Structure formats: structure tokens, C-alpha cells
Amino acid sequence: MALILIPVVLLTIFSAFLFIWNGLIVWRRESHSLGNLLTLVIGILLIMMPVLFNLLNHYLPNNKIVTFIENVSYSCQNYLVFWVLAFLASYFLTKIVKPKYNKEYAIVLGSGLINGDTVSPLLGSRILIAAKFKAKQLAKSKKKMILIMSGGQGSDEKLPESVAMKAYAIKNGVPESVLRSQ
Incomplete structure (x- = not known):
């Protein structure tokens, strides 16, 4: 179990860092709009979700609604981490594979x-x-x-x-x- 949990936690922390970093860059360079805050908010939520659910589970133990929301939230978190990995793989592939100079x-x-x-x-x-x-x-x-x-x-x-x-x-x-x- 720990062999699976450790990489997932590290990837989540890394993803949160990337989202926050991107959010700060976009906020500084682009217009200050709600849409440009999206990655910053996602990064903060990735860090805050475990803290929030630990508190909820402490004060509302065995609550089925909290458990359901927690499961949905972690599924969304894993989905985001998957797309961060897909983006990074795509990014590195574009750095390795250079386009041909034959485009119209x-x-x-x-x-x-x-x-x-x-x-x-x-x-x-x-x-x-x-x-x-x-x-x-x-x-x-x-x-x-x-x-x-x-x-x-x-x-x-x-x-x-x-x-x-x-x-x-x-x-x-x-x-x-x-x-x-x-």
C-alpha cells in the first residue's frame, strides 16, 4: 500500500506546486480575471483537501456524506494528477521530437x-x-x-x-x- 501511496502523494504535491506556480505566472503576466485564477485555486485546493477532510473526519466520524464527497474529491484530484503527467510527457516529447521544416x-x-x-x-x-x-x-x-x-x-x-x-x-x-x- 505504501508503495502506491508515496508516489501518489509526491505527484499530488508536485502537481499542486506546478498549478500554483502557473497560477502566479498567469496572474502576473495576463489580465486579472477569475479565469486566470483557476490554476492557482486548483493548486491551493490540492494542498488543502487532505487537511480539510482530516478535520471533517475528525469532527464527523463515519459520516456517509463526508465520505462520499471525499471520494469524489480524491477522484477529481487523481484525474488532475493524471493530466499533469500527460502534459509533462507531451512537453518533454515536444522538446525531443523536433518538427520538420516542410510545413505549408x-x-x-x-x-x-x-x-x-x-x-x-x-x-x-x-x-x-x-x-x-x-x-x-x-x-x-x-x-x-x-x-x-x-x-x-x-x-x-x-x-x-x-x-x-x-x-x-x-x-x-x-x-x-x-x-x-x-
């Missing part, structure tokens, strides 16, 4: 605009990474690539994300002739 298109996915019209730092970094890949591909294989900016217009946005993304790319030196917005 790259789609840059939108992620919301600040104040309804400004590209966020996260979205800006996506655009610049795609532009760098395009330039690297052109230098290595002489093959041209089209960058497709993809993003709709939310109810709180003054213009479609794709239009703002295209303008951001042009402002950062990407020729308009290789850009499309969808």
Missing part, C-alpha cells in the same frame, strides 16, 4: 484580447513563435509557409482576435502577404 501552414490559435482589442503577452508569444518557425523553415528548406491567425470575437471584444493577431504580427515584422485571418 501554421495555425495560431487565439486566446482572448485584453480590454477587447489588445493582444495579451501569452497570445503575442504564440504569434512570435509561429513567425520564428516560419523564418527558420524558410532559411533551412527555402519552403514558404502561410500563418493563419484563428480567433473569433467574444461579446467583450471590440474586434475579432484573428484581426488583432494579424495586426500584431505585422507590427512585429511579419509580411502581410504570408498572413491570413480566420
